[in-house]
Amino acid sequence: MSDNYTQIGKSVPRIDAFEKVTGQAKYTADIKFSNMLVGKLLLSPHAHARIISIDTSEAEKLPGVKAVITHKDVPSKRYGLSPARWDENIFCIDKVRYIGDKVAAVAAIDEETVYKALKLIKVDYEVLPAVFDAFEAMKEGAPQIFEEYPGNINTEIHQNFGDLDQAFKDAYYVRTDRYDGQRTYQCPLEPHATIAYWEGSKVTVYSSIQSVHYLQYYLSQVLDLKMGDVRVLKTYIGGGFGGKMDPSGLDFGAVILAKKTGRPVKMWFDREDMFFNNRGRHPQFMNITTGVTKEGKILGVHADFVMDGGAYTGLGIASAYYAGALLTILYDFENYKFDMLRVVTNLPGCGAQRGHGQPQPRYAFESHLDNIAEHLGIDPLEMRIINARKPGTLTVQGFRVDSYGLKEAMEKAREISGWRDKKGKLPQGRGIGMGNGGFVSGAGYAIYRTDLPHSVATIKVTDDGTSAILYTGAVEIGQGSDTVLCQMAAEAMGYRYEDMKIVAADTDLAAHDLGAYASRQTLMSGAAVKQAGEDVNKKILDTAAEIMGVSNEELDCRDGIVFVKSNPEITKTFAEVARTYFVKNGQLIGRGSYKPPKLGGVHKGSAVGTSPAYSAATQVAEVVIDEETGEIEVIEAWDVHDCGYVINPALLHGQVHGAFYMGMGEAIWEEVLFDKNGKLMNGNLAEYRLPTALDMPPVASELVDTVDPNAPWGVKEVGEGATTPTMGCISNAVYDAIGVRVKSLPFTYEKIWRAIKEKK
Amino acid sequence: MQVVVDNNGIKRYLVTLNINGDSYTRVIKANTLLVKFLREEIDLTGTKKGCELGDCGSCTVLMDGKPVNSCIVLAVEADGHEITTIEGVAQNNKLDRIQESFIENAAIQCGYCTPGMVLSAKALLTQNPHPTEQEVRTAIAGNLCRCTGYVNIVKAVLVAADEQ
Numbered sequence A: 001m002s003d004n005y006t007q008i009g010k011s012v013p014r015i016d017a018f019e020k021v022t023g024q025a026k027y028t029a030d031i032k033f034s035n036m037l038v039g040k041l042l043l044s045p046h047a048h049a050r051i052i053s054i055d056t057s058e059a060e061k062l063p064g065v066k067a068v069i070t071h072k073d074v075p076s077k078r079y080g081l082s083p084a085r086w087d088e089n090i091f092c093i094d095k096v097r098y099i100g101d102k103v104a105a106v107a108a109i110d111e112e113t114v115y116k117a118l119k120l121i122k123v124d125y126e127v128l129p130a131v132f133d134a135f136e137a138m139k140e141g142a143p144q145i146f147e148e149y150p151g152n153i154n155t156e157i158h159q160n161f162g163d164l165d166q167a168f169k170d171a172y173y174v175r176t177d178r179y180d181g182q183r184t185y186q187c188p189l190e191p192h193a194t195i196a197y198w199e200g201s202k203v204t205v206y207s208s209i210q211s212v213h214y215l216q217y218y219l220s221q222v223l224d225l226k227m228g229d230v231r232v233l234k235t236y237i238g239g240g241f242g243g244k245m246d247p248s249g250l251d252f253g254a255v256i257l258a259k260k261t262g263r264p265v266k267m268w269f270d271r272e273d274m275f276f277n278n279r280g281r282h283p284q285f286m287n288i289t290t291g292v293t294k295e296g297k298i299l300g301v302h303a304d305f306v307m308d309g310g311a312y313t314g315l316g317i318a319s320a321y322y323a324g325a326l327l328t329i330l331y332d333f334e335n336y337k338f339d340m341l342r343v344v345t346n347l348p349g350c351g352a353q354r355g356h357g358q359p360q361p362r363y364a365f366e367s368h369l370d371n372i373a374e375h376l377g378i379d380p381l382e383m384r385i386i387n388a389r390k391p392g393t394l395t396v397q398g399f400r401v402d403s404y405g406l407k408e409a410m411e412k413a414r415e416i417s418g419w420r421d422k423k424g425k426l427p428q429g430r431g432i433g434m435g436n437g438g439f440v441s442g443a444g445y446a447i448y449r450t451d452l453p454h455s456v457a458t459i460k461v462t463d464d465g466t467s468a469i470l471y472t473g474a475v476e477i478g479q480g481s482d483t484v485l486c487q488m489a490a491e492a493m494g495y496r497y498e499d500m501k502i503v504a505a506d507t508d509l510a511a512h513d514l515g516a517y518a519s520r521q522t523l524m525s526g527a528a529v530k531q532a533g534e535d536v537n538k539k540i541l542d543t544a545a546e547i548m549g550v551s552n553e554e555l556d557c558r559d560g561i562v563f564v565k566s567n568p569e570i571t572k573t574f575a576e577v578a579r580t581y582f583v584k585n586g587q588l589i590g591r592g593s594y595k596p597p598k599l600g601g602v603h604k605g606s607a608v609g610t611s612p613a614y615s616a617a618t619q620v621a622e623v624v625i626d627e628e629t630g631e632i633e634v635i636e637a638w639d640v641h642d643c644g645y646v647i648n649p650a651l652l653h654g655q656v657h658g659a660f661y662m663g664m665g666e667a668i669w670e671e672v673l674f675d676k677n678g679k680l681m682n683g684n685l686a687e688y689r690l691p692t693a694l695d696m697p698p699v700a701s702e703l704v705d706t707v708d709p710n711a712p713w714g715v716k717e718v719g720e721g722a723t724t725p726t727m728g729c730i731s732n733a734v735y736d737a738i739g740v741r742v743k744s745l746p747f748t749y750e751k752i753w754r755a756i757k758e759k760k
Numbered sequence B: 001m002q003v004v005v006d007n008n009g010i011k012r013y014l015v016t017l018n019i020n021g022d023s024y025t026r027v028i029k030a031n032t033l034l035v036k037f038l039r040e041e042i043d044l045t046g047t048k049k050g051c052e053l054g055d056c057g058s059c060t061v062l063m064d065g066k067p068v069n070s071c072i073v074l075a076v077e078a079d080g081h082e083i084t085t086i087e088g089v090a091q092n093n094k095l096d097r098i099q100e101s102f103i104e105n106a107a108i109q110c111g112y113c114t115p116g117m118v119l120s121a122k123a124l125l126t127q128n129p130h131p132t133e134q135e136v137r138t139a140i141a142g143n144l145c146r147c148t149g150y151v152n153i154v155k156a157v158l159v160a161a162d163e164q
């Protein structure tokens, strides 16, 4: 069937490739306005301290300084990306809660003056005892970080489905393992920047943000502005991975400084600021217990987790729910218990990084399953095959999973990786491992409660029909949404991708969309775009029918040509039909709108984890370990993905490469470190070690065919799901290589070396 | 180098850089970094800043044909030298073969590393027209990319080299 498509299913070049490869693409920090000031935030030097007083007078006197703002100059309304816990202020009022917390901001004529002014702000602090470890934070007598979170417990989840006690009684083997995750950061290469300026009562905000809608919503909520007075847009964005989701101090700061000075203000994070302000991945401490039959069929699972949330909530409550919600998707079992404590500490707040709360639990579960398979003497891949979810089933919590190709993905991965010849058969120091994963293709519910559609789209065909413009609120952050959505629009219209243009992610000029998170845009923005394209297509066929003197059912339109189905020689161009439409009726416009159907079960927290469609992925990796030094090298990797129908294969495989890359970084090198006073020790790209081109192995990326019934053309997600199997897969490969399990991320050379030594 | 002293006694230096074939003369402070000079004095914002510490390679430009991190080179050090930025790679609106290959091989995602990658690749292929894969990886090891896993970038450089 895909053969009938002319615009989708093809690796067309990116719509923004020329601008990006020539350096013309303007990212937020590249933009200048006349009379523009620059601004920076003053961050807290203490992990936990009472603010006694702030004296900005010296800073204000410095020539070139135009405004200094503290909590006294801004609304005191609290906010947070998830409305369930609004616990953050634009600037700290009574207390700072981590080193890097936001205290004040300065706008001045140039960078040098800004930095000088920051040094002149005098803040008198009363230092308080602080706590940097989730388990310490829960102990009696630990410093209390928020009044509203007694015992520093920010979120507590207890879910229980089926009869787990009975399942464990019935089981042939019940096993518990404990695995620990670490704190990592998204580290998009572009540091976040914001520019704001006012025209009367209306403000325009350029921001490196993954959702223009949520930023518009939160700016208007916290600053008490009409949404219609707040315009948020982005130009090019240099990656996000979850780090550019939350409204940041830059966004609020720039808007308020611009108001105060009456001038455009640009603010930006430097690289270290990114570690303080981007909400990195929650470290999770995971006890996981599973009961299985003799054959390896899973009867029940208990996930008992603690996560360190850092100082604020942001989206963290959703991260906590995600950690357990998605564990039930891959394998079919009927008894499940999920306990989670999200704890606040005096470290930077955590949030969503690629895969949200799920990659670390997947690491734990996939490592745990290998342990069980080994005990039972079953091949771990075969054991997973007998447990793999079937399409058209419900999870234990009531999530409906329609298309699902996990089993096929495993079978293909087994074949292309040479699994059977390698597993358990490689020489000492060399190993192969596998892991599974997957993700939601968009969240079933918006982050705050709303009845708005999740995506709308408008297509305007220009007057003479030689181009068409897609208006969408979807946010291109590098993943390729602008390209894929234009392909989809062209396909639905019967038009050509080459003639498409796009206006995206601008709350005034484009159309509403919730943005780039939860891997939602291909399915959800795509659904709205498809509808808008079909609306145009219908108008074209109706008009062509009139011109050509046939009924519209006899016509079709593809690749910019309208033709009579029974005699494809008889044609009109899309453009001439569109022009006729324009002359008769005015602008040719198509509209689409998408909102997911009601999804999920009835339990508390049942919204998190719902989605119209779920992707699935299997990864296999082969590693070589130097037993003298513990050095680990990933030498080859294979990914097989079920991501539904593929709109642009080249972009899709690019997502898989990048996702594996990020997962590999988290598995082996990446970890943010703090000293005993909560001071960030490696907030730069030399010591927070991202993998380089020399670390990256060849990755074979393949697909299994599924077409999801709940998605436009049957599409599903890829960008986040492909990072969820990686850590478990590498964990299992390391075990295969050295015969001993490293039980915490990342698998540093030192940990591996120690593990080998202890074994000997 | 000619020096101008302002009312506060701060010295400024008269420098002339040849950038993408044109010569630009400016009066700057001694601590002005080349990246800042390019982005703010000359308005060439294709050169990116990812870390400003010499760690990421986003700010890579060619100085007399050699790749340098322009965030750790002073503009005064570049006085009299030839600088190529990403804006100088395409000639008369015709893309360089490396740029075309980046597009054809889907080597661009967010694009933030792309200018630096293209320049590192350009320097490599000028020096070594037929590099091995390992030589390509070594040449771009100082350019971080958070999106692509380098898979298609390495491929794009090798394809461009093959066709030379």
Ligand code: FES
Binding pocket: B048, B049, B050, B051, B052, B053, B054, B055, B056, B057, B058, B059, B060, B069, B070, B071, B072
């Ligand atoms: S900005 Fe120069 S190396 Fe990162």
Ligand code: FES
Binding pocket: A189, A238, A239, A478, B107, B108, B109, B110, B111, B112, B113, B114, B144, B145, B146, B147, B148
């Ligand atoms: S394409 Fe985004 S950093 Fe390389």
